[in-house]
Amino acid sequence: MPRTKFVLIGSGLAGGLLAAYLGRRGYDVDLYERRADPREGNIVGGRSINLAISTRGIHALEEIGIADEALQHAIPMRGRMIHPAGAGARIIFSPYDVDPKKCINSIGRAALNTTVIEAAQRYSNVRVYFNHKCTDVDLDSATAHFVPSAVEAAVSAANPGVIEARGDAVIGVDGAFSAVRQSMQLKIGKFQYDESYLAHGYKELTIPPGPGGAWRMEKNALHIWPRKSFMMIALPNPDGSFTCTLFWQFEGPRSFATTQSDDDVRRFFGEEFPDAVPLMPTLLEDFRQNPTGSLVTIRCSPWFYRDKVCLLGDAAHAVVPFYGQGMNAAFEDCVVLDECLEKFPENRERAFAEYFSRRKENADALADLAIGNFIEMRDKTASKTFRAKKKLDHLLEAALPGIYLPLYTMVTFTRIPYAQAAQRGRLQDRIVYAALIAAVIIIVSLLIYFIAR
Numbered sequence: 306m307p308r309t310k311f312v313l314i315g316s317g318l319a320g321g322l323l324a325a326y327l328g329r330r331g332y333d334v335d336l337y338e339r340r341a342d343p344r345e346g347n348i349v350g351g352r353s354i355n356l357a358i359s360t361r362g363i364h365a366l367e368e369i370g371i372a373d374e375a376l377q378h379a380i381p382m383r384g385r386m387i388h389p390a391g392a393g394a395r396i397i398f399s400p401y402d403v404d405p406k407k408c409i410n411s412i413g414r415a416a417l418n419t420t421v422i423e424a425a426q427r428y429s430n431v432r433v434y435f436n437h438k439c440t441d442v443d444l445d446s447a448t449a450h451f452v453p454s455a456v457e458a459a460v461s462a463a464n465p466g467v468i469e470a471r472g473d474a475v476i477g478v479d480g481a482f483s484a485v486r487q488s489m490q491l492k493i494g495k496f497q498y499d500e501s502y503l504a505h506g507y508k509e510l511t512i513p514p515g516p517g518g519a520w521r522m523e524k525n526a527l528h529i530w531p532r533k534s535f536m537m538i539a540l541p542n543p544d545g546s547f548t549c550t551l552f553w554q555f556e557g558p559r560s561f562a563t564t565q566s567d568d569d570v571r572r573f574f575g576e577e578f579p580d581a582v583p584l585m586p587t588l589l590e591d592f593r594q595n596p597t598g599s600l601v602t603i604r605c606s607p608w609f610y611r612d613k614v615c616l617l618g619d620a621a622h623a624v625v626p627f628y629g630q631g632m633n634a635a636f637e638d639c640v641v642l643d644e645c646l647e648k649f650p651e652n653r654e655r656a657f658a659e660y661f662s663r664r665k666e667n668a669d670a671l672a673d674l675a676i677g678n679f680i681e682m683r684d685k686t687a688s689k690t691f692r693a694k695k696k697l698d699h700l701l702e703a704a705l706p707g708i709y710l711p712l713y714t715m716v717t718f719t720r721i722p723y724a725q726a727a728q729r730g731r732l733q734d735r736i737v738y739a740a741l742i743a744a745v746i747i748i749v750s751l752l753i754y755f756i757a758r
């Protein structure tokens with residue numbers, strides 16, 4: 306009997322990893338990517354240069370045996386290094402967890418992408434085709450159509466221009482603007498789709514290495530400059546540099562739209578990030594040349610069509626990046642889909658349905674958490690109340706091990722499903738606030754009692 310064949314669209318972070326999982330399970334896998342091979346120096350433009358990988362993502366890499374390989378150049382970040390506003394303000398370190406060993410890891414997108422693709426290619430039943438842009442998918446026949454990139458077409462005169470690939474199933478791992486999802490939207494009558502953009506965009510900037518490749522700020526931390534309605538963050542890279550990302554309104558009196566000239570940029574950064582400016586010699590060029598990206602949340606349903614088509618990663622559930630979980634969640638999808646295919650080896654539609662039902666509410670919960678964390682990062686991290694709450698969280702976590710887990714810990718350092726983590730976090734907060742109010746009432750009552758005696 307011929308082997309089941311999967312056609313995968315998109316060899317980004319999740320596409321490469323999923324191809325490895327499916328390859329290991331013995332399926333035939335053809336993976337198509339619109340860009341050139343990242344190993345040929347193709348820079349993954351338009352998305353972050355580095356990103357934070359944590360427990361869920363690492364678990365998915367461990368399960369396929371490539372965690373050490375992927376993490377060899379990652380830089381552990383043990384907490385947030387907060388740079389408050391105002392010249393000379395004291396920089397404050399806020400650990401992520403009561404356990405100093407718990408950290409998130411800054412990893413280069415290109416290096417991670419290469420690692421997962423190479424892991425997939427170790428299976429002889431996995432083939433990868435770069436420079437193939439999917440235009441649409443015929444859902445009923447599980448056939449994807451492609452336009453080869455201009456480069457590919459130019460080198461091969463025999464290239465017919467449009468290629469098609471037929472499988473037993475097509476999986477769309479083609480990111481937030483998925484062509485596979487668009488074909489589902491056109492074909493499935495009751496397909497639900499919602500996309501919402503933040504009023505903020507992002508721009509990447511650089512802090513180059515110091516002399517001898519030294520890091521010019523604390524290396525093992527995620528740096529944040531919270532400024533209420535906007536913020537800048539910086540993640541370390543192995544070469545001693547930091548990649549900074551400015552999250553700022555597109556429009557408004559002070560915004561990307563109104564900050565055009567070099568003088569505007571110099572003034573804005575001088576006012577808001579005075580300690581960073583001396584570390585950013587290429588600020589003006591970076592600001593001028595680097596694109597301003599948008600931040601989208603995508604929710605859709607269903608994520609599958611019969612036993613023919615399925616969505617995974619950002620194609621199914623793009624989230625804004627403020628919990629550092631988009632890729633972690635996409636990697637977790639790979640683990641869950643693999644488990645479902647194992648559970649229903651003869652019934653792919655049931656496998657897809659179970660995968661969808663296990664992941665959908667969690668993806669929705671993550672979308673909400675990610676937006677909530679934007680407000681926390683840009684608005685609250687600099688406040689004393691927020692830091693006191695974090696300390697209380699850590700005290701309770703240490704005093705009640707296994708019973709009290711801060712929300713951030715559950716999302717980042719456990720594999721508790723996102724929806725469950727969000728629900729438990731809300732309940733814990735209610736109990737803690739009720740206990741604090743009760744304590745205040747008791748103390749005030751006792752004071753009144755003793756004063757009145």
Ligand SMILES: Cc1cc2nc3c(=O)[nH]c(=O)nc-3n(C[C@H](O)[C@H](O)[C@H](O)COP(=O)(O)OP(=O)(O)OC[C@H]3O[C@@H](n4cnc5c(N)ncnc54)[C@H](O)[C@@H]3O)c2cc1C
Nearest residue numbers: 315317318319339357439479480618619629630631632633
């Ligand atoms: C600024 C920023 C910072 C982020 N930081 C973090 C972080 O710290 N931690 C974290 O976990 N997540 C982070 N994320 C989210 C993370 O980048 C995504 O969740 C992750 O890349 C999703 O992986 P994916 O494989 O589903 O999609 P992608 O990585 O987007 O890959 C999709 C692939 O499909 C290809 N493709 C697209 N269309 C087609 C087509 N028509 N035909 C063929 N190929 C196609 C693309 O070229 C790409 O290679 C961040 C995102 C942004 C924007």
